[in-house]
Amino acid sequence: MFTKYLQEAFKVPLVIQLTDDEKCMWKNLTVEESQRLARENAKDIIACGFDVTRTFIFSDFDYVGGAFYKNMVKVGKCVTYNKVVGIFGFTGEDHIGKVSFPPVQAVPSFPSSFPHLFGGQDNLRCLIPCAIDQDPYFRMTRDVAPRIGYQKPALIESSFFPACRYI
Template identity: 75%
Template structure:
């Protein structure tokens, strides 16, 4: 076998590319290769016990499934010590799709459950480097994305949202749009928020405060680097809690793409658009005919409507019922899609209502460089 063929047969997971030969990511292999740990039922139970909150469905269903040093964070929390959360978004499009919302929905749960502060990084500098966008456009997209993030319900008294070009670039390092691009080295910029000293207005004199980073597992390489470097420069290693990927409508073998609006459900979509996209594009694990489907049932491993319900349908009993009926051929693809359309339409309409309430002044309030006196309250 040629070397190229061997490489092609391997799954590739980096911050820039996610692909698998058969279109299905082998998460066990990935955890093994990256060297992180699986989240087991004992950890989920422990989080519920420590926070006195029911575990989020993303935890119950193994969507956030892997971690690095999560138990260390829980040990410290149990002993009365604090930590902070850090997550982020690369603002390359006007509107977020549902996949973009996953880390923010989960981070909001963590903020509410543990009552801890949160920093959210908008990497407008990265988008200036990798996309054909002006500085002004990158800054505008960052503010628009911030409104969608704020609409997830974060607590302004515990949350600092910042853009790299404002807080890191122009603000501290004095980088201008005319400067040579070599001045901007991106991975360390993404690593820096893992260290409390990056936020002197929030954590003065608390350089050993621990950080927990909720993210998709393709971001792991950034933070492996960060964790290697941290002890050498006198900081604690950040902990990670990592999610599976959210598939494109056409299935796991394709990528959600801003250039293909039919690959994803966007938070700006109308209920009519959601219905059309799910019915036409959501990859089905059902059989080719009703007769065959009644006989053989659906393949849930590849069925996108089931995967989406796994993310967004809150009721565990209803989800289990749908899976059982569909797998055994008693429920048809059209019925599963109908339920998904209802769930997604409600979720997106709720988000749109919340987004409409977010003003420019609210964005300014979340982005103001200020102390947060009640952040651990």
């Protein structure tokens, strides 16, 4: 609801990334199951009442390509394997899908990833309301952004509620 408030207050476009590929890689789900879950998530998001004329919801499986993929390659070239291991704690037992995912999470921060929405306005700033568990991705993104000619995204992070075990 906070994100809806921001969209209404500032009359800005909203891009919502459905990371169905992330679910598939981290939760050991099939591609089909992660896509089904993404569709269910999209229904919940739509029910929040965002301005449909200013909201773009996309699935990684369905959208990655073109300008988005070009930005993924730019980000990927700026982050070493040692750096991504340090940030995310990957080990030799993790599959390469996990190691290759951070650029997918990063590039929605850059307006040129969505030329049909922002039409060459590549100097726009991005505000990302997200949960604290996404912080490593966006610390990496903030480090890389100026190196590839973009503004650093700003973040508003929420924390998780503590468990209700002793209530």
